[in-house]
Amino acid sequence: MTPQQVQTFLPYLIALPFIGLVIWRNARERRLRVEMLWIFPAILLALGGLALAHLGTPSPLLMAVFALSAVAGGVLGWMRGRMMRIMIDPESHRLTVQASPLAMLFILALFAVRFGARMVLGENAPAWHLNLEQISDVFLVFVIMLLVVMRVEMWLRASRMLSEARAARAAARAG
Numbered sequence: 001m002t003p004q005q006v007q008t009f010l011p012y013l014i015a016l017p018f019i020g021l022v023i024w025r026n027a028r029e030r031r032l033r034v035e036m037l038w039i040f041p042a043i044l045l046a047l048g049g050l051a052l053a054h055l056g057t058p059s060p061l062l063m064a065v066f067a068l069s070a071v072a073g074g075v076l077g078w079m080r081g082r083m084m085r086i087m088i089d090p091e092s093h094r095l096t097v098q099a100s101p102l103a104m105l106f107i108l109a110l111f112a113v114r115f116g117a118r119m120v121l122g123e124n125a126p127a128w129h130l131n132l133e134q135i136s137d138v139f140l141v142f143v144i145m146l147l148v149v150m151r152v153e154m155w156l157r158a159s160r161m162l163s164e165a166r167a168a169r170a171a172a173r174a175g
Helices: 003-027 039-055 060-083 101-128 132-174
Strands: 084-088 095-099
Touching (some): 095 132
16 A cells, blocks of 8 residues: 555545544433433534634635534434434433434444545635635534434433423322
């Protein structure tokens, strides 16, 4: 293998353990704490804001691309959140979450699209007169919105499930 080929495939080889970790973590059932679901989105939004602060005032075209990226990320985040299996123990009201196989395939597809776009855009950006830093920022907005909206959807569904379970328990005690 030539040094150039190693340099091309090194990011993919480095990413493989992380992809495996994401799949392994999502494949097993884990506790879901509704009251804690807001923390990760808040941190992401703050870090994303800091990361984008270097832009100054973006052009109207870049703002439109950011908006489209945010909408696309939000839609896919809602879909990803809906793919998460949320279960509740009727007695203890303990919530658990587990990614469905479709949700894990969804994550794999996102990784594939990201790396494919990186290869295509990285090689062709100068010819297309694209700024790689701005492209990176657009992907950042997409991913942040995907993760934030996913958590919002999970919070809404889990909160509703918890309220229904508590109401059913109260009705059973009253009846």
